Amino acid sequence: MPKKVKNALTPLQVRNAKPGRHADGGGLYLLVKASGARSWVFRFRLNGVSRDMGLSRCPEAIALLEKSQKDELSLAEARDVAAIYRMKVKAGIDPLLERQEAAARRAEESALREAEQKTFRDVAGDYLASHETTWRNAKHRRQWYNTLRDYVYPTIGDMAVKDVETQHVLEILEPIWTTKSETASRLRGRVENILDAAKVKGYRTGENPARWRGHLDKILPPRKRLSRGHHAALPYQHVPQFIANLRSHSATGALALEFLILTAARTGEVIGAEWDEISFDARTWTIPAMRMKAGREHRVPLSERALDILHQTQQLGGTHxxxxxxxxxxxxxxxxxxxxxxxxxVTVHGFRSSFRDWASETTSYPNEVCEAALAHTISNKAEAAYRRGDLFAKRRQLMDEWADYCASSVIPTEDAEAV
Structure with a gap:
């Protein structure tokens, strides 16, 4: 049996050690890499299994290094740390497992301290930063920021998010629940989402105090829903005369409104439109998915009058x-x-209804072509799965006819109703 070595290394040998593994005895080794980096390793055998453990991350080693303000253990210090672990192994303690458990406890304690310090405002800021790119427009982003700033932060903004309870949510909602029902309802949902995010990140536990069903619905009365009805629309018989009147206005807003009518588009789609969405050669306006209500790219065929409007506004410069x-x-x-x-x-949005009524009552275009012109989604999932095209060629004919009708400046007398 080979003789066991003990204290085989000297400080000089340690300083001059070549790359390789150098035994000092008692399971202690100096490991020198080709790069010159050095580390101390303790090898032990427990339950029939041999394992290596680097000493530099051991609590005892860290304490010694902090005390001496050095970057690596000396030979004497390494021997002292190895002696501690030999005693642990002799007592049946796995020092590697012990270190892992200690690290897990420190991580848990650190997480608890972080949770103690995380305020609702902190979590809300993280939530806004990670979700604002998914919101369709700047108005939606402003609503999130402004409602949290005005209604939530004064009450719970600086409170630890783990401490937010039902009474705090009620303190936010009750003053506006009946007077600003729509705002209050949306605000409740925003608070609920932020508190859910806090729970997922481990900052709080338990039920969400902003949850509606089965919780707040037992305390707050059902909110008053806005009765919007339909957008007031101009009867299509009066659209040509309206266009004639509109053309007497030279403002950019008049051109934008006529363009909106000719394309049957929504207000946000028109005012947010940029020049890189326009192809004059193809006579097409391609609205990106992020600006569409349905979240899907929409191609709009442009009539000659729509193109003429764009040629006029192109002289104004800018990206829009x-x-x-x-x-x-x-x-x-x-x-x-x-x-x-x-x-x-009447309303701006109502001109979409004017167009739809005209298409239904005066043309023979199929319903799906008219609906596609309005960028409406197909409610029938089976039909939507099989319809892959956007009926663009037929829609171009439809929109050209609509533009011709709008420019006719004639109000049919039959069945015309007063506006």
Whole structure:
């Protein structure tokens, strides 16, 4: 049997050691890498299994290094640490497992300390940062930020998120639950989402105090839903005369409104449109999915009049088709205010209904073509699964006919109703 070595190394040998593994005895080894990096390793055998453990991350070694303000253990220090672990192994303690458990406890304690310090405002900020790119428009982002700032942060913004309870949520909601029902309902959902995120990250436990079903619905009365009804629309018989009146206005808002009518688009789609979405050669406006209500790219065929409008606004410069002040996009209120001066009883969105009524009552285009022109989704899932095209060629014919009708400046007398 080979003789066991003990204290085989000297400080000089340690300093001059070549790359390799150098035994000092008692399970202690100096490991020198080709790069010159050095480390001390303790080899032990427990339950018939041999294992190696680096000493540099051991609590005892860390304490010695901090005390001596050095980067590596000396030979004497390494022997002292190895002696501690030999005693542990002799007592049947696995030092590697012990170190892993200690690290897990420290991580848990650190997480608990972090949870203690995490405020609702902290978690909300993280949630907003990670989700704002998924929101369709700037208005939606502002609503999140503004409602949290105005209603939530004054009450629980600086409170540890783990301590938020039902009474705090009620303190936020009750003052506006009946007076600002829509805002209050959306705000409750936002608080619920943020508290759910906090739970997933381990900052809180238990039920969500902002949950509606089975919780807040037992305390708060059902909210009053807004009765919006349909958007007031101009009868399609009056659209040509309206277009004639609209063309007497030279403002950019008038061009934007006429373009909206000709394309049967929504306000947000028009005011957010940029020039890289337009192909003059293909006579096409391609609206990216992120700006569409259905979240799906939509191609719009452009009539000659729609292209003529774009040629006019192109002279204004900027990135948007219809620029507003300081080169930014036009305000959503610009077309609405103009419309109030011309036809106070209708809405901008209502022109989509005007177009739909005209298409249904005066043309023979199939329903699916008319619905595709409005970028409506197919409610029948089976039909949607099989319909892959966007009926673009047929829609181009439809929109060209609509543009011709809008420019006719004739109000049919039959069945015409007063606006």
């Amino acid at each position: 088709l219809f620029p507003g002040q300081r080169g930014k996009a036009m305000s959503g209120m610009t077309m609405s205010m103009l419309l109030r001066r011309i036809e106070n009883s």
